[in-house]
Amino acid sequence: MKTIKTAATALLALMAMACTNEKKPAPTEREVEDLDPKTGIISLRDYTISDTITIAGRLYNYQCQFEHVDSMPTIINPQGLEYHESRVRINIQRDNATVFSKTFYKSNFKDQVPAEFLKSSTMVGVNYNFIKRDEDRSAFYFIITVGDPDETSDGMAYPLELKVAPDGSYSIKKAENLETAPISTGLNVDPSEDAV
Numbered sequence: 165m166k167t168i169k170t171a172a173t174a175l176l177a178l179m180a181m182a183c184t185n186e187k188k189p190a191p192t193e194r195e196v197e198d199l200d201p202k203t204g205i206i207s208l209r210d211y212t213i214s215d216t217i218t219i220a221g222r223l224y225n226y227q228c229q230f231e232h233v234d235s236m237p238t239i240i241n242p243q244g245l246e247y248h249e250s251r252v253r254i255n256i257q258r259d260n261a262t263v264f265s266k267t268f269y270k271s272n273f274k275d276q277v278p279a280e281f282l283k284s285s286t287m288v289g290v291n292y293n294f295i296k297r298d299e300d301r302s303a304f305y306f307i308i309t310v311g312d313p314d315e316t317s318d319g320m321a322y323p324l325e326l327k328v329a330p331d332g333s334y335s336i337k338k339a340e341n342l343e344t345a346p347i348s349t350g351l352n353v354d355p356s357e358d359a360v
Contacts, residue, residue: 196315207232207248208288208313215292219301219330222258226304228290229253239313241284247313250287256304256328264332270310276338277310277322286313288321293339296325304328307339 198207214227229252236249249269256264270282277285289309296305304327311321323339 197313205238205246205248206313207234208250208286213291217297217301217304219303222330224256224258224263224304224330226254226256226292228292228306230287230290239284239286241312241314241317242319243312243314243317245314247286250313252287252290252308254290254306254326254328256332258330263330264304264328264334266334268308268326273308273310273322273324273336276324276336281320281322282310285311285319288313293325303330 196209198209199205200207208230210229210231212227212229214225216223216225218224230250231253232248232250234248238246238248240246252268254264254266254268255262268287270277270285270287274282287308288311289307291307293305293307306326306328307323308326309321309323312319325337325339326334327336328334
């Protein structure tokens with residue numbers, strides 16, 4: 165598999181050199197991976213999300229950073245593709261004071277994710293759980309997903325809920341109720357349709 169991958173990488177590099185006069189298309193929002201043409205190792209693209217939320221009348225600012233890690237051993241997913249590991253950094257501040265700051269790796273979820281699955285998976289995403297926020301405004305709720313980094317595969321993924329209390333204590337459990345349906349009825353209706 166490594167020989168085929170090396171040959172494919174070399175072929176891609178030759179094709180890239182042959183097309184140096186052609187303009188490279190700008191990356192689209194759907195592109196979530198970067199392939200290193202020298203090594204053939206794939207990295208999930210880094211991103212940062214941040215927002216503010218009010219809990220018990222106090223304003224908090226949170227920031228989630230998703231980033232690949234070049235310094236860790238790579239993983240081979242079930243399709244035989246080689247990926248860099250990823251990690252998630254979460255910081256929560258109130259009045260310029262840090263309430264919570266932690267970097268998560270897939271090993272932090274060994275109690276929720278089967279050990280065999282962890283070997284060929286990595287962190288694949290992080291987001292704030294807005295549905296949970298509407299149910300409970302006493303804590304912060306993040307969804308961190310561990311899974312097959314190849315988005316085109318039908319591989320499994322484990323969405324995990326990170327609950328952070330305003331005092332900085334936290335807990336992790338398997339995420340539930342991750343539906344994409346509207347939070348309440350009528351949110352998917354265009355207001356102009358209701359006008360008479």
